[in-house]
Amino acid sequence: MKKSRQLEKDDHNQRAATSSSSQIPSQFAEEAxxxxxxxxxxEAAFGRVDGVLRTSTGYFGGIRRKPTYREVQNVSNANTGHTEAVKIVYDKRSVSFTSLCEVFWDTHDPTSKEFLQFGLSTHLRSAIFYANEGERKEAMQSKVRRQMKLNRxxxxxxxxxxxxxxFLAENFHQKYYLQKRHIRLCECLNLRSTEQFVDSHVACKLNGYLGGDPANVDENKEQLQRLIDGNDISLDAKNMLDAVFFKKTRIIC
Known part of the structure; x- marks a missing residue:
């Protein structure tokens, strides 16, 4: 009987992890x-954006199938041509591709000459990958606006x-701030496998809040409360979230 209750609890938490908030009609879901x-x-920066449903870290643009992190970063001996990248699934009714480009510029210094060494001394690059001509034009226009603003x-x-x-990165790289700092919370939400972290709307948002500027903690708390209220999250997981973000309760899991 106890085992049966545990299975029901795990199933409830799994539904919470994938989250009803991320289930939208397929015609409104876009990838970037x-x-x-x-x-x-x-990944954390995009996780904080309203309208972003899911995020995942991975390797993109290379020639080898299913590369490892070690292979991707070892450009001097075995350059696979991949770069670290983030895939975003978003609701186009809530956020536009142009808006995502604006967020992108704020995540790093797009004028850094280090990115020009991609494939030579580094596997890192600054890039926007477009899926169609419309996205290409939006990305170019966004780049021109930001370049004029920076004057560089x-x-x-x-x-x-x-x-x-x-290609998805290893489990360790998915929702890094959530896993690094709150592995017990992950367990409460039944987040263990790479696929579970990738498919979870709740994990996407929590990782975004945890990887953000501590100065915005009050704003993050408001968003977090809406996340909790709007999703099917178990009592144990809510207690853990309260303990982590609101300091309201003792951790029960």
């Missing part, structure tokens, strides 16, 4: 891929991505 130095910080040359590449395959 960006590369901007470390994918940890980029932006080295970001705007590249076609529709014929390339995105």
């Amino acid at each position: 891929i960006f590369a901007a130095a470390s994918f940890w910080t980029v 040359r932006i080295v970001t590449a705007i590249l076609p991505g529709h014929s390339l395959e995105f």
Whole structure:
């Protein structure tokens, strides 16, 4: 009987992890891929954006199938041609591709000459990958606006991505700030496998809040409360969230 209750609890938490908030009609869901130095910080930044449903870190643009992090970063001995990248699934009714480009510029320094060494001394690059001509134009226009604002040359590449395959990074790299700091919370939400972290709307948002500026903690708390209220999250998980973010209760899990 106890085992049965535990199975029911795990099933409830799994539904919470995938989240009803991320279930929208397929015609409104779009994907976008960006590369901007470390994918940890980029994933967190997009996770905080209203309208972003899911995020994942991975490797993009190379020639080898299913590369490892070690292979991707070892450009001097075995350059695979991949860069660290983040895939975003978003609701186009709530956020536009142009708006995502604006967020992208704020995640890193797009004028850094280090990105020009991509494939030579580094696997990191600054790039926007477009899926169609409309996105290419939006990305170019956004780049021009940001370059005029900075009054410096932006080295970001705007590249076609529709014929390339995105390979998920290892589990350790998914929702890095959430996993690094709150592994027990992950367990309460039944987040263990790479697929579970990738598919979870709740994990996407929590990682974004945890990877954000501590100065915005009050704003994050308001967003977090809406996340909790709007999703099917178990009592144990809510207690853990309260303990982590609101300091209201003792941790019960």
